[in-house]
Amino acid sequence: MANLTLQNDVLLVEFPNEGSKLSFEENLYELVSYIHKKLNNYHLKIEVIVNEKTEIKKAFTIHDKLDYLKKINPVLENLIKTFDLEVKP
Known part of the structure; x- marks a missing residue:
């Protein structure tokens, strides 16, 4: 944009x-x-x-990785709620 x-x-x-x-x-x-x-x-x-502002964000924990994936694809949150999924470390 x-x-x-x-x-x-x-x-x-x-x-x-x-x-x-x-x-x-x-x-x-x-x-x-x-x-x-x-x-x-x-x-x-x-x-x-x-104007390239490079930000390197690293996701170390499983929850950080899941949050990153949710940000990329918001539908993932609906999928998790629909199938009552939970993340185990």
Whole structure:
């Protein structure tokens, strides 16, 4: 997901990784052309940056691992409740 900020005539688009940035930049020319025409503002520029904040989180216990999996896939919580599953260390 990109963060957008507008500073004067520069729209700053911030992506979490280089892959997202490259994907966005593939269609940047068409987007800028469309925005210029639609807003009738030919001074607007788009600047694309990458802000990779790397956080290394390690799950050591079985409960930490389960919490991590629940965060990735929230449906897991419903599965555990539906089948009355419990985690044993």
